[in-house]
Amino acid sequence: MILTPRLVLYAALAALVAFLPDAGPVLAQPSAAARFTRLAGDVREADGHLYDARDDTGRTMDAAQIVQPPSGPYLAVYHTTLGDGRFHAAIAISTDLRTWHRRHDFGPGTSQPSLAAEDSGPEDSGGDDSGDWVLAYEKDPDNHLELRSYPGLADLLAGRRERAFDAPRTLSRCAEGTPDITSAHGTTVELTGHYRARCDTDRQLTAVLHGFRAWRTRPDQRLDHAVRACGPRGNIGDRTFLRLAGQDLVLIEGQLRPDDFGSWRLYGYDPRLGRAEPVAVRTHRGSHAFANPSATTITAPDGRRALLVSVFVPREGAAPGEAGELLYWRDL
Template sequence: MITHPKLLAAVLLTLAAALVAFPGLPHTDAKPASAATGRFADLAGDVREADGHRYAATDDTGRTMDTAEITQAPDGRYLAVYHTTLADGRFHAALATSTDLRTWTRRQDFGAGSSQPSLAADDRGGYVLAYERDPANHIAVRGYPDLDALLAGRAARAYDAPRTLSRCSEGTPDIVSARGDTVELTGHYRAECDTDRQLRATLTDFTTWHAERDQRLDQALEVWGTAGNIGDRSLLELGGERLVLVEGQQWRNEFGTWRTYAYDPGSGRADRLLPRTHGGSRAFANPSAALVTDPDGRPALLVSLFIPREGSAPGEAGQLIYWREL
């Protein structure tokens, strides 16, 4: 009888791999979960073939840009939201701008206890920002009427969501859409106050919050032996199809076991991604991606990944930003 938890999980993973008919993309005989996940793997699978990249990204003040999520403003500037652990021992979420995707100027600090930020344009010319807030880890949402208000940190609307799925923690938000009075988000909840699992949520008129578990996505990663946390995720539309990038941890509290997956909402299947870096880093977390116009004026896929120190090659730990022209 197997009693050691890690050995038991390894056996279960082997059995699952034998039963599942869709091996992951690291194998040469892999069949992607969808055309979109396969296309993403082709474009983003090798940082060495990127048209531009930066490892260990920092802003102009020297702050690390951990968990950076990047979008592009109508005027062409790139907007990054990210967090850094400062001297007070707490996370501070921040906003920075860039014109070349390599050098970043910090424009706003959203305060101590803010982390894992996500930013999206709404359909009214404004922006919605969401982040995890402590103490009492929960999701906070802020609305800005325009880009100037965002850069100045002048929120016109604010909502701090109650924890309804976990009494311990809910966070790592990603904004799926912001249309009219409705903001759709995803995030995590701390299941049984032990392990992070996925949630979907809707905020209506910055007054009404509804959250529910996303067990289908959890199951898609658990097939790959994800016994640790399932956390940050990011929605991307590629070639007219939706896919979700999501992080999963093989063993809780072992940061070198973070992996990135491409999930197909249609089939409920996920592909494991193994990006190749210049030095051979093996751990990747907090994935996000966006379609942008790159600094050379060409359409490109922009990818942002956090490389934990425990799974990094020399010089590669921290935030990796890279892009591939389409």
């Protein structure tokens, strides 16, 4: 055999590899959705849980979002269908995540509320007790997004708003809603939501409000395509942003079949890769439908850092005793 320069190089590389230590198989880093499922996919392993969450007036706490200020009680914003047949958004406080005391009703036709402190982002949703708070919700009739600011926690709990903005519908002539505030810095609020595409199916949007005057929206087709690739053919609706173990995750609801509330499922979307994957949730009795996800890190009542998850369990996909809002948390 004639040793050409290329063969000599290959031989040298082979000899070098032979002397390298065996590092074993290279393990791929688990996705953020897989991390979430491993940590919070089984409610039976949670350190605390509450099915069919209700406030002290007996109101259901549907689509609840929990926020923890640096001091004081936990805050929950949520909605309930009352005797007038309309949604009413409300805010309640708790010291143990189980007993909730309602403090204010934001009026008829308000639903799917989202709350954030100004000068906060996804990792700092609690903000300063004395600082401004921003609330967004879906308003009917003429389903559209509304935003309100409050100059302090006491004003928020009393419903004394400082600024208000009623957003025009820009992507759908039928409905826009399910807001999730992702950032509130100064007078700029960034949020996500849904719009009723062709007045037929819910799809995703992002929006920015500047100075409580200038409003800009755009479709989030990348997120829509990623969730649809997992199988949903119905609505793609409410979502929440979470940073878990240094990875960004959007936890989002998707409906496998149109008009089938028992087919709501959860998906984890990686905004960096543009991919989504199913997120399995196991409950004590085997509910299979989950919607309106919300998740955040908190200091649990026992003083430990924890991941708190809230999801709505539609009765069409609920096991006995598990329908309604489910809150649960797992120590980190």
